[in-house]
Amino acid sequence: MPIDPVALTADLIRCPSVTPVEGGALVLLEKLLTEGGFTCTRVDRGGIANLYARWGRQGANRTFGFNGHTDVVPIGNQDDWTVDPFGAEIKDGYMYGRGATDMKSGVAAFAAAAIDFVQDTPPDGAVVLAITGDEEADALDGTTALLDWMAANNEVMSVCLVGEPTCPSEMGETMKIGRRGSLTAWFTVNGEQGHSAYPHRANNPLPAMARLVDRLSSHVLDEGTDHFDPSTLAVVTIDTGNPATNVIPASCTAAVNVRFNDAHSSQSIIDWFAEEVAQIKGTFGVDIDTKVKVSGESFVTPPGDLSDLIGNAVKAETGRTPELSTSGGTSDARFVKNHCPVVEFGLVGKTMHQVDERVLVAQISQLKAIYKRILTDYFA
Secondary structure: OOOOHHHHHHHHHOOOOEOOOOOOHHHHHHHHHHHOOOEEEEOOEOOEOEEEEEEOOOOOOOEEEEEEEOOEOOOOOHHHOOOOOOOOOEEOOEEEOOOOOOOHHHHHHHHHHHHHHHHHOOOOOEEEEEEEOOOOOOOOOOHHHHHHHHHHOOOOOOEEEEOOOOEOOOOOOEEEOEEOEEEEEEEEEEOEOEEOOOHHHOEOHHHHHHHHHHHHHHOOOOOOOOOOOOOEEEEEEEEOOOOOOOEEOOEEEEEEEEEEOOOOOHHHHHHHHHHHHHHHHHHHOOEEEEEEEEEEOOEEOOOOHHHHHHHHHHHHHHOOOOEEEOOOOOOOHHHHOOOOOEEEOOOEOOOOOOOOOEEEHHHHHHHHHHHHHHHHHHOO
């Protein structure tokens, strides 16, 4: 009997898997996939639960992979919800619940499609699901742990589909063939505290910080590339922690977030920061400490066989040819791209991370049909 992706989505939503808690979601999937003929291995690391499931022989010439996650963001204020965040309630054609869009429905749709596919038409090759419980948090022991385990155990994917919600408003609008890189930098300008009535006896860090932030935020990083919009830099905070109006503070901290395209690497941006900081230090005679966290490098899977495969399946099931996009934040595709070609396609993401997160029930079944067609066409 075919696997019902709607019922499976509801079962997964009822698992309170707020990152990094497993919440029963991977236990449920492991049981279902094992019964469907998949060989399942838990790849837990650092307190994070991960699941690797393979149908077919190890080292097959063609292995279609799927990457997704069952962890979800916190619900926020429960009183703001009109439904139980983990109740999977259906009303007016929508299923409500945390993870309904991001991305338990995507995991359910692919698991259902994969089980039906290998049982209906066993392919000459292998099908893999690499499901993590650590995408919404730091992502240190999630998909990276799965990929490390795969490398150590000679497990491979020829290509990979990531099931993140990719469509802005309508099903089938968009697939993602790449992502921008992301980094955050914290700058602490250290001057000398003093009385605001005697500024010459202090070294005020605030003018130096103002100049630095202005130079960074007004700089044009690029005009965009073939597959990417222009890179952006946003100032996200400036803090002095100084409530007194008669005191020049000793230090000030600011943070910026950069989303960069393939015209840059994280290192080239860090080098640019260093040049700007050196100039400000020389001009104002202050010390500046810099700390940088890189969330991911930019990457693109050039349009070709994989994007054509997915685009043709989407058009066959929705009537739409999806736009090739690299917009949005980061996803675990940034890790998978080091292993094999990767493209993302999933549901409409308008309500992800919101109160009353919800998904059209009909689109869950539609996504299963798209995923099954992708598998059928890949192994044809």
